[in-house]
Amino acid sequence: MPFSYPKNEKLKSRKTIDLLFSEGKSVSKYPLRLVYMPVDQADGPLRAGVSVSKKYFKKAVDRNYYKRVLRETYRLNKAILDNLDRPYAFMFFYQTKDRLTYQEINLKTIQLFEKFVSQVNATPIR
Template sequence: MAASKQHTLKKQERLKSRKQLEQLFKEAPSFHAGMLKVYHRLQEPAQQEPLLFGVGVGTRHFKKAVHRNRIKRLIREAYRLQKQALKEQLQTKQQTLCIFFIYTGKELPLYEPLAEKTALALRKLQEIYQ
């Protein structure tokens, strides 16, 4: 069976630039979707990808890197599987959106509730950028 191309998270889609991240945290609006805090900001459409995504977990509640990495992996997976509708919406408008999810929960999450909150956040972003 051939792998589906739409459910990928390529290197070009990752939000890595220190300059972009600093701008995002300083100027961008944010909202909470359950245990996720979501920063979002439209950018000049110079990027080839319509969505740039990053994820972070604080060290206050999760001292072990193993736990932080697991949470980030779960969030990335939930995002990867659900981003398509928002991506298509941005492509039709020729916009580039930077998104950064920060996990604010205090316990190690299960995948299902995290996937629900990720879906909620992506739907809210779709409404904002209609």
Template sequence: MNILNNGLCKDERLNSKSTIEELFSGNSKSFSIYPLRVVFMPVEKKKNALASILISVPKKRFKRAVKRNKVKRQVREGYRKNKHELLNVLNEKENGLAIAFIYLSNEILPTNLIEETIKKILEKIKEKIQ
């Protein structure tokens, strides 16, 4: 498996209904770093992905799908660029992780601010799983 892959392949998307229900049922850890709330839990490692992510932008915050999709792209890009250190730790532990990013702000923030937040989030997750 290539950890240095800079893309975000289909296996890295969290789409298992049972895993998502388990993630939000209360058996997982969560914290907030504005403008994102993160919920994560250890799962069995998939064949091609160490971590799978879900990005949620509530319709309550942005009525227009165009704006919701823009925020999702910003979060996905921030994660894609900065996921490598987290994946290295998961690879050493031979463990998988399910992560949900929930957007909390009422306005679209600059991409670099979201990327910095994601860097902090990934560092904090790394500390908590070690």
């Protein structure tokens, strides 16, 4: 699997994002949180979005830095998500004022993705 984050994997649909927050499930590994929902096969592969709250980082420079870090950790570790039985849409959140290093965020991302995969595989498909 190539280490890329192409346009077709970016979560941009307002309708899907609204559904995520109304019907989606959540898994977290401090300070990261993943809100996810299964999507139709026609929608393509995984759809991922990132978010950093203005509540924790007032300056856009800081928010943009953490969004770049989250996208990069997703890009490098999405191979963990390969063995899912169906495509998912998810939002990836950074939820703390703590300024963690890239290495700490990368480690937490790996743990979060492993927790997500085990939770999804344990849930029966409807």
